[in-house]
Amino acid sequence: MVEIQGTERVLASGRDVSERKEAETRFQTIVERINAGVMLLPEGEVEPEYLNPVSEELTGISVEELYDPNTFVEHIHPEDRKGTSTT
Amino acid sequence: MIDDIQSGAADDRDEFESRFERPDGQTRWFDWTGYPLLEEDNAYSHVGWTTDVTERRDRQKHLEAERDQRSVLFENNPDPVLRVEFDEHDPIRRGSTGRSSVCSGSSPTPSSVRNDLVGGGRRSAWQRTLLRNGAGSVCAVPLLYNSITHGVLTVVADEPDTFSDREVDVPSQLGTSIGYAITALERRPRRFSTRPILSVNRFTNPYEYFDETPSYFSEIHIDTDIRSFSALLLPFIT
Incomplete structure (x- = not known):
């Protein structure tokens, strides 16, 4: 909303995002069908932003639970846990 | 992670x-x-x-166990034991270099030559046997023809570092020739198979053997019973 000469107006702009949307859909399709667990982790975060459904098949743990990084680390074999903490 | x-x-x-x-x-x-x-x-x-990667890990573990088992077998064998590996893509089962790939029993690296029998380190039983007999280096080539392996020709020299690539070429060719001869003899009627197995001249200089010397082999008679030698022929060069 902007005010022009005492009257409130709506200022809008638009751009074509079809390609981006197509790319996102393509990415989503690939990531969900590929035979590997995929996790997206934002910079500085320990909680995943995205986990694909294959992660659940591989680990036997629901994706919802896997969003908790502690759940994930707890299931790593104790002898292999070095460097896997979330703190 | x-x-x-x-x-x-x-x-x-x-x-x-x-x-x-x-x-x-x-x-x-x-x-x-x-x-x-x-x-x-x-x-x-x-x-x-x-x-x-569980299946890959399991296969890896299985291979390691097999290699350990084979190593124990070779280490405790008093005879020289040589493992022969072939390139199966080649019609006569020879390596891409044109030479057969031969590996000594205790070594996982394919090689036709052991030039360091005198050198330090723990020695296996077959190395000790060769050393007791005055060997310094050993070279082995398969006796093969048309994909049939009849045994291994082991050439032993009293000096270490005797076998360079050039020296290995001669016994390699000889191995193929003997393999061919055995194959040919096996296809002949039995009445021709009662000859001596192998007789090789003994030389004072091991290098003479390699210097264009087919004539040094005055006679090579091969019998179909060659496998009674446990697939090992040992022409000693002293």
């Missing part, structure tokens, strides 16, 4: 394998790969990539 991925530089790729204990009691081996992903706003996200 999360720490490892995040502690790396932006262009770092991190990869390792670890066991994962599933809630159903299975323990699986996972390969974890993490690498940074540059977003539109120039911030980095990190992508973690997980694959189940």
Whole structure:
């Protein structure tokens, strides 16, 4: 909303995002069908932003639970846990 | 893993394998790969990539156990034992170099030559046997023709470092020739198969053997009973 000469107006702009949307859909399709667990982790975060459904098949743990990084680390074999903490 | 991925530089790729204990009691081996992903706003996200490598790990373990078992077998054998490996893509089962690939029993690296019998380090039984007989180096080539291996021709020299590539070529060719001869003799009627097995001249200089000397082999008679030598022929060069 902007005010022009005492009257409130709506200022809008638009751009074509079809390609981006197509790319996102393509990415989503690939990531969900590929035979590997995929996790997206934002910079500085320990909680995943995205986990694909294959992660659940591989680990036997629901994706919802896997969003908790502690759940994930707890299931790593104790002898292999070095460097896997979330703190 | 999360720490490892995040502690790396932006262009770092991190990869390792670890066991994962599933809630159903299975323990699986996972390969974890993490690498940074540059977003539109120039911030980095990190992508973690997980694959189940349990079967590969199991095969690896099986192979290691088999290799250990074979090693024990070779180490305790008092005779020289040589393992022969072939390139199966070649019609006459020879390596891409044109030479058969032969590997000494205790060594996992394919090689037709052991030039260091005198050298230090722990010696296997077959190495000690050769050393007791005054050997310094050994070269082995398969006796083969048309994919049939009749045995191994082992050439022993009293000096170490005797066998260079050039020296190995001669026994390699000889191995093929003998393999051909055995094949040919086996196809002949039995009445021709009662000849001496192998007779080779003995030389004072081991190098003479390799210097264009087919004539040094005054007679090579091969009998179909050659395998009664446990697939080993030992022409000693002293």
